[in-house]
Amino acid sequence: MSAAQQYQWIWFGVWTLLTILFSIWAGNLWILLFIPLFFDIYITKFVSWSWWKKSENKAVRKTMEWVDAILFALVAVYFINVFFFQNYQIPTSSLEKSLLVGDFLAVSKVSYGPRAPITPLSFPLAQHTMPIIGGKSYIDKPQWKYHRLKGFGEVKRNDIVVFNFPAGDTVALNQQGTDFYTLSRYNANGSAGIRSDQRTYGKVVFRPVDRRENYVKRCIGLPGETIKVRDDSVYIDGKLIPSPELSQLTYMIHTDGTVISENIFQELGVNKDDYTMPGGYGQVATKMQDLTGIDSLTMANYGLKQRNGNNGKIYYNIPLTEAMLTKLKEKPFVWEVIKDVEQPGSSYYYPLNYPTNWTRADFGPLWIPAKGAIITFDTDVAFKAAAYERCIKNYEGNDFSFRDGKVYINGQQADSYTFKMDYYFMMGDNRHNSADSRVWGFVPEDHIVGQPMLIWLSLEKDKGWLNGKIRWNRLFRSAKK
Template sequence: MEKSTSNQTNKRERRKPGTKQWIYAIVACICCISFVIWTGYWAVLILIPIFIDIYITKFIPWGGWRNAKNKQVKNVLDWVDAILFALVGVYFINTFFFQNYQIPSSSLEKSLLVGDFLCVSKLSYGARSPMTPFSMPLMQHTFPFFGFKSYLDKPQLEYQRFKGTGHIERNDIVVFNYPSGDTVASKIQEVDYYVLCKDAGRDAVWRDRNTYGEILYRPVDRRENYVKRCIGLPGDVLSIVSDTVYINGNPIQSPEKMQLLYCVQTDGTDISSAVFDELGLSNEDKRKIGMFQDLRELDSLSYVRRIFPDAKNGNPGLLYMNINMTKEMADKMKQKPFVEKVIPQNQFYKLANKVGGQRFIQPTIYPITYDGQTEPGDFHALWIPKKGETIKFDTDVDYKVAAYTRCIKNYEHNSFEYKDGKIYINGQQADSYTFKFDYYFMMGDNRDNSADSRVWGFVPEDHIVGKPLFIWLSLDKDKNFFSGIRWSRLFTSGNKK
C-alpha cells in the first residue's frame, strides 16, 4: 500500500511541475544553448534533455538518494553531492570565465605588488578550450603536500580560443602560462630548465638526479602562471637602448611605475633606513641594497672614481648600489641635501665599459643559445613572429635559428634540424617558415629584477590565460594579516598603466 502511494505521488510530481521548475528549466536550457553558440561544443546540447528531466518530467530519480532511510548514508551523500557540485562549478568558472591569481614576485612592482590577489578575466581575450580536461580545480599542476600531478596527461585536446571581448594591446598586463615551463627539473623548479642546461650542460642536468631531480614535461595549460606587461605585439621589431624600449625604431613611453636599479653618491652621509621608508622601498628592496662603499678608499684613477668625482666639499663620499626606484622616487632622492649624484645602474655599467676597468655585459639574454654580448640596459633588435607572416633563412641564419627554433619546434610542433648550414623542417630542406601563431614580448615593470621575454623569449598566443580586472585583496607580507591589508588597493584596477 505504501509503495502504491509513493508511485502515485511521483506521477503527480511528473505531471504537475511548478512555475519555479519551469523557470529553472528554461534558464538552464538558454544558458546551455548560449554556451554552445559561444564555444561551438555541440555535444553540450545533450544536457538539455537532462535539464528538462531534472526540472519537468522527472523520469529519472536524480535526487533519489535524499529519500534514503539510513541517516548516515544520506548525510554522506549530501556532502558528496555538495562537493561534486562545487568542484564542477569551480572548474567551469575557472576554465571559461574568471580565475584568481596571486602576485608571487616583485617583477611588476610598483604597478602590482607582492601579495596582490587578482581577479583575472578569461573573457577579455577569449577563453581557451580545456587542453588538459581531466585536472583538479584550483591546482595548477601538483597536489599540495603530496607532490604528485593534479592532472591526467591524456587526452590532450587541440588549442582553441573562443571569442573574447577584446584583444591584447600594448602595455596591457597579461596572465599567461610560462613558455619555458614546458620542461622543469623537479628539485630546482624555480630556475629555468633551459638556463640550467646552458650553464651545466643538458647531459649533466639529466644525469644528476640528486641535484636536479626528475625532468618533467608539462602541457601548455599546466605550466606555471606568470603575469607581465605586454610590450611587443605580433609583427613588431623591438629593441632596448639605455632602458628605453623602441618599437619599429621609435621610442615608446615607459610605464608610469617602472623601476630601475640606481647608484646614489652622497657627500659622506649615511642614508638612513627612514629615508628608504619615506621613498616607499619594501623590506625586500632594502635588503638588496649594496653595502655602501667609501670612495676615499679608491684610487682617483679607478673607473668608479672617474664616474663619481669628489663631492663639493672635496670628500669623495659614499656610494650606494642596487637601490630600486621609480623615476619619481629617484627625483625625490636627488633633492636630498646630502645626495651628490643619482644615475641608473645600467648607465653606470656602460660608463665603466667606456672609461676602462671591469667589462660589464648582461649574463643571460635571449636567445640564450646564441653567443652574443649585450651591454646592461640594452636589447638587440628582434622581430616578433606574427601569424601568417614568413621568416626567410637567407641572412643571419645562425641568429635566426637560435631566436625562432623554439617557436617552430616547441610551440608549433614541427621537427626542426640545423646542420651543415642547412635547415630541415619536418624532414624537408627549407629556406623559410610561415608562423601559425601570434607571439608577444612580455616584460616586468621592475626592469632590473624581472626574468621575462628578454631571457626566455616569446609568449605564444595559446599560452595566454587572461587579463587582470581588479585587485580583490592585497596583503603586505612584511606585516601580519590584519595590519597588512592594503585597504587603498582593494577593488582598484588590476591593469595599471
C-alpha cells in the first residue's frame, strides 16, 4: 500500500470514528449512512467528487476551488452553530449590569445539551431572516420533533440562559419589536385588526420554535416551584431568594436643584440611555423635571419635601444597583432617592386574560409546570385556565377551550392535565425595566438554546472607536455571573 493510500485510509478512519461517536451522542442511527459516503470519497472513488481538479480550464478550477471552500465553511459553521456554540449580542438593558448592551457572547449549546434542529434546512447564522436581501432564512418543511442531545448539566436557578422567545411564535413583520399578543391587546379589534391592517403591521407570520427570536434572561423559577414577588423580593416556595448582586431597580432622585452632569452619571455607571429620552426635533432630553412652582400637595403626592422654600429638581426612572444607590446618596446635592412604585392596573402582566392587579414588584403566587406534574381543574378554574392555556395549547399542541366554567382539551371536558414538558420562569436583572416571564409567561424546555459562557467583545454604542468604543475590561470575561 502506497503512502497516499495509507493517508486516505487514515482520513476515512477518522471520519468514520467521528460519525459513530456523533451517531451515539445524537441517538440516531441514520447518521451512520454517511460512512459509505466517506468510504467512496476516500477509498473506492466511484463518484468523482473532485472532478474539477482535473479540468484543463483554469477558470473552472479556480471557481470550483472557491465554491468548494465556501460550501465546506457553510457546512462547518452550520454544524458548530447548531451543536456546539452560537454567537449572541445583548440588544437590550434587561440584564444590566450583569450583561451590558453591546456585549457579544459565546453561547454554549452543550451546557444543557444541544437541541436537534427543528427546521434543519436553513441558512447558517441567520435566525429567521436572510441578511441584506431579506426574506425567510429557512424552509418550513421538513420539521423534526423536539429532541435534545446529552449535555453537561441542566438549567439551574440563577443561570443566565439564552432561549427562543415563547411569545414570538406569531409576528407582525412591520412591528417585530412588540410581540403579536401585546399588539392585539392594544388594538381595538384584537388580532383580527392586526391581520387586516397590513399597511401598518405588515404580514403576520408563524415561526417554528427554533426560528423565534433569541432572548437572554436569568432563570429564577424551576419546574414544579411556586414563585411569588413581594416588594421586588422573590420568594420560591415561600423562601426568600437573594437578588443577583448587580440587579437594578429604578428610582426617583431628588436634588437641591443641582443638575446632575453626564460625568457624574458615568461615574456612577448609569448608561446614557438610562438618564435620557428622545426630545423634540430629534434631540435628546434628560429625564429631569424642575419642581419650581409645584404646590406642596403635588410634592407630597410624589413623596417629596421642600427645603427652605426650595422644591429642587427630580430625575425619574433611573436604574441603580445597591452599590450605585449607596454612592449616589453620598452626594451632597442629593436630598433623597425614592424607589419607583408601579400602580396596579397600569400595565399588563401574565396571565394577560385574567384580572390579578399584579405588578412588576408584587407578582404571584404562580406555580411553574413540570414534566409529569398534574394540574386539576377543580378549584380556581378560571385562573388556571388563563395561566396554563398557553402551555397546554401553544407549547404542547392540544386544542384548548374554557367555557361555562369548564375546561375542554381536545374536545373533551377535562378535570386534570398532565404536562409533557418542564417550564422555567425567567427574569431580567434590571427588574423594573425587563419584559420577562412576569409579562409573557413560562419558557418551555424545548425553547432553551444554551448558556452564555464568555464575553468575547463588548462595544459601547455612545462612544467612538478612538474614544472608548471597546470596553477592554469586559473582553474574555465569564458571562455566567
